[in-house]
Amino acid sequence: MIKQMRLSLTTTREITTAVARGPRILIRSPHFSTTTIIYPARTRRALLTCNLGNTVPGARFATTTTTTTTTANITAQPFDISSNMATTKKIQLSPQTDIGVWSTGVTEDSARMASEVLQEDLEKHHVFFNEMGFHNHIVHHILTIYALGASPSEIKAAYDRNKAYQRPTLPVDESVVQSLHDKAKFKECLGKEKNYPNFLEFFQREIEHKGVEKVLCEYVFSGDENAESMLARLFGGLLHPFIHFGFAIEFNQPALIAEALAQMTVHEQWTGPRFLWPAEKAAGGIGKPGKKTMLQLLEEARADKKLASSVLWEDGNKLRDGVLKRAPEEMIKYASQYTVSEDQIQEKFAEMVDVSVYFTSASQRPSKEVKFDFFYIHTVNSSVFYSKILALPFLDTRTKLRLLEWKGRMDLMMYISRNAPELYLDEITRYPIKSDWDTIITQSNRHPYDDGHLAKLVRALRNAENVCRPYEGQEKERGLKITGDSWLKIGNMVSDSVKGKGEKTMWIRSTGFDEAWEQFEDRARL
Numbered sequence: 001m002i003k004q005m006r007l008s009l010t011t012t013r014e015i016t017t018a019v020a021r022g023p024r025i026l027i028r029s030p031h032f033s034t035t036t037i038i039y040p041a042r043t044r045r046a047l048l049t050c051n052l053g054n055t056v057p058g059a060r061f062a063t064t065t066t067t068t069t070t071t072a073n074i075t076a077q078p079f080d081i082s083s084n085m086a087t088t089k090k091i092q093l094s095p096q097t098d099i100g101v102w103s104t105g106v107t108e109d110s111a112r113m114a115s116e117v118l119q120e121d122l123e124k125h126h127v128f129f130n131e132m133g134f135h136n137h138i139v140h141h142i143l144t145i146y147a148l149g150a151s152p153s154e155i156k157a158a159y160d161r162n163k164a165y166q167r168p169t170l171p172v173d174e175s176v177v178q179s180l181h182d183k184a185k186f187k188e189c190l191g192k193e194k195n196y197p198n199f200l201e202f203f204q205r206e207i208e209h210k211g212v213e214k215v216l217c218e219y220v221f222s223g224d225e226n227a228e229s230m231l232a233r234l235f236g237g238l239l240h241p242f243i244h245f246g247f248a249i250e251f252n253q254p255a256l257i258a259e260a261l262a263q264m265t266v267h268e269q270w271t272g273p274r275f276l277w278p279a280e281k282a283a284g285g286i287g288k289p290g291k292k293t294m295l296q297l298l299e300e301a302r303a304d305k306k307l308a309s310s311v312l313w314e315d316g317n318k319l320r321d322g323v324l325k326r327a328p329e330e331m332i333k334y335a336s337q338y339t340v341s342e343d344q345i346q347e348k349f350a351e352m353v354d355v356s357v358y359f360t361s362a363s364q365r366p367s368k369e370v371k372f373d374f375f376y377i378h379t380v381n382s383s384v385f386y387s388k389i390l391a392l393p394f395l396d397t398r399t400k401l402r403l404l405e406w407k408g409r410m411d412l413m414m415y416i417s418r419n420a421p422e423l424y425l426d427e428i429t430r431y432p433i434k435s436d437w438d439t440i441i442t443q444s445n446r447h448p449y450d451d452g453h454l455a456k457l458v459r460a461l462r463n464a465e466n467v468c469r470p471y472e473g474q475e476k477e478r479g480l481k482i483t484g485d486s487w488l489k490i491g492n493m494v495s496d497s498v499k500g501k502g503e504k505t506m507w508i509r510s511t512g513f514d515e516a517w518e519q520f521e522d523r524a525r526l
Helices: 108-124 138-147 152-163 174-179 183-189 193-210 212-219 225-234 237-250 254-265 271-282 294-303 318-326 328-335 342-362 376-381 383-389 397-417 437-446 453-471 486-498
Strands: 003-011 017-021 024-028 035-038 045-050 068-076
Touching (some): 108 138, 138 152, 138 453, 212 254, 237 376, 271 328, 294 342, 318 328, 342 453, 342 486
Parallel strands (some): 045 068
Antiparallel strands (some): 024 035
């Protein structure tokens, strides 16, 4: 049922982000998904159409500059991932509806080019570009720069640059596809890379037959043995399955949903039995009221000497073979305290976003050039999708709480896994602002060595600012470190840190270790 509501809506030239397109202004708010306000200059009435689910969480937008207050009719519409012409075999982006939770400057031509290259990627490339399981980032890269207003030529250049090293698709085994309808056979095929094309074909057919919502609820969120395994795999692989899933949901593409599901199946499951499941049990279940801020938990975890020193430089997988090998009980102790009740969803979402940006940006070495940790940026880059996921009406509240709790817990473990570095807030607050966001975005769209990580970080920062702005003034009680102009300062830090850098020096890897900094330049002394 469509609900009609009236509320006071403050409009501004920059609400959280507002992109003027003729008589329309595209609005970005942490509370809304796809949002368009029709606002002719001569009228004080506006029509706001958005994908919200059943409720509108909050009656006013956070504003930086108030210009006009008007009355709006709010229409809450059920989320329909198949409302455009996209199918399980066809990528089709609409510049009106498929623009993501944060975008700027999207055009018909860029939507057409992005659809074209993503279609080729779907048909020609494997999910991993080598046999070590390194991820194909083309979907993430193209959708991000498309949302950031990249031109068709910039989109094509990014695609051509990154398609060169991809592996071709593998053949489908029809007998295996048919066997996946049996739950025991499905379980038997999990975790085996050779089954990726079979799972992809299987999920494409399932979505065609049942629709996206039913397939997700059955295979990921139903709570049965296979679904629990899939959910654990969603948070594996340095969050790449989750990131792929997030892009698919955010940009309304059934083909990418099928890809994301297939990608989950070939990832490891250890995140569940070794960390997420026992942490959930230690928390007393899902949705308990959070008594500590995420910042407090991060600081307590760092102060625990056994936990903070649990990872060695030579550890391969520093999460699994470091933290969870030498200090599992300690990690679970702190992670289990990040809990979220139903009435805390928005504030705990903001906490999670702010803290991930804080430790990603403040983990610097004052004696060295500014660098962002490659592993940490994934916690920021994956946060953007919660702006959409938490608004999905087909997901029940318990599932949303669980997804938020698991993300916060993974972020805490990720921080510890890079040797729990000291955090320098003044590295952010004292940083000079030389570029505006438009300049930073343009640079990220055009960087000759980016495979998507840079552009994703920039867009995630813009969205993070929107999510956290409503809580400014409550920094102490919420445990928020990044406020005010620190968002733009971090954008400048990111931009400066990658200028003139090749793929091997764009990011630092495992920033808490001295060894990680050896290849980087000393900071110039005044």
